[in-house]
Amino acid sequence: MNKHLFIIAIFISALITAFIQNAPWWGYVLLIVLFLGITSWGVFDIRLSYFVKTQYFLKGRPVKTVALTFDDGPSELTPQFLDLLQKYNAKAVFFCIGKQIQKYPEVIKRMQAEGHLVANHTFTHQPKNILHAKTLADEIRNTDEALARLDIVTPYFRPPYGITSPPVARAIRATAKKAIGWDVRSLDTVIHDEDKLFHRIVRKLTNGNIILMHDRLPHTLNVLERLLQYLKENNYTITNNLEWKKS
Numbered sequence: 001m002n003k004h005l006f007i008i009a010i011f012i013s014a015l016i017t018a019f020i021q022n023a024p025w026w027g028y029v030l031l032i033v034l035f036l037g038i039t040s041w042g043v044f045d046i047r048l049s050y051f052v053k054t055q056y057f058l059k060g061r062p063v064k065t066v067a068l069t070f071d072d073g074p075s076e077l078t079p080q081f082l083d084l085l086q087k088y089n090a091k092a093v094f095f096c097i098g099k100q101i102q103k104y105p106e107v108i109k110r111m112q113a114e115g116h117l118v119a120n121h122t123f124t125h126q127p128k129n130i131l132h133a134k135t136l137a138d139e140i141r142n143t144d145e146a147l148a149r150l151d152i153v154t155p156y157f158r159p160p161y162g163i164t165s166p167p168v169a170r171a172i173r174a175t176a177k178k179a180i181g182w183d184v185r186s187l188d189t190v191i192h193d194e195d196k197l198f199h200r201i202v203r204k205l206t207n208g209n210i211i212l213m214h215d216r217l218p219h220t221l222n223v224l225e226r227l228l229q230y231l232k233e234n235n236y237t238i239t240n241n242l243e244w245k246k247s
Helices: 004-021 025-044 077-087 098-103 105-113 127-131 133-148 166-174 194-203 219-233
Strands: 063-073 093-096 117-120 178-180 208-216
Touching: 004 025, 063 077, 077 105, 077 219, 093 098, 098 105, 105 117, 117 133, 127 133, 127 166, 133 166, 178 219, 194 219, 208 219
Parallel strands: 063 093, 063 208, 093 117
Antiparallel strands: none
């Protein structure tokens, strides 16, 4: 039983108990508000694994080891991100959108050639698609097909915006994907100030972090070099092995 079904069972039991005990009307309101609050939290916080099991950090929490992940690409800026990663000998994970894969196939080939991990981030990244399991599953399969044309197969999938729900969970199960989240969200789509963005990321670093950024944003590109330099100076290991095990 997943967490969502467990909470539903508790909610129903609480309603029955309230009815038997002749609870006042505000007791029912309180239960409903509590249930909706927990469910909303589960939708928007991928770390909870509320609807579907999600990996949001490196297994074993290896000391000073992090994974750099980039969403929504490839873009016209992605080659510059790859240049920086190559400069620091860092391997990253790119969660790519299918239509962008078709637009920049040579960039995907370069990612693979340079040892980066390429994963699935739906075909169009449309918010409305996460409301329908079949549509989302088709998006995942279409992206897999775009990758397969470039000889890439991936078990990994990141839901758009990190949102999970019953339809998203069904689509993930239907496509036999492993959901990957994060525990350090840069918020680079919101924070444009490079100093604030850099300090937000490094302030949240612990062990075994999966860091979320986007390889379509100029300010993220500028911050990436500072971050790579910081990680190097502080003896961090950067890995794109999401199944990390100590050797």
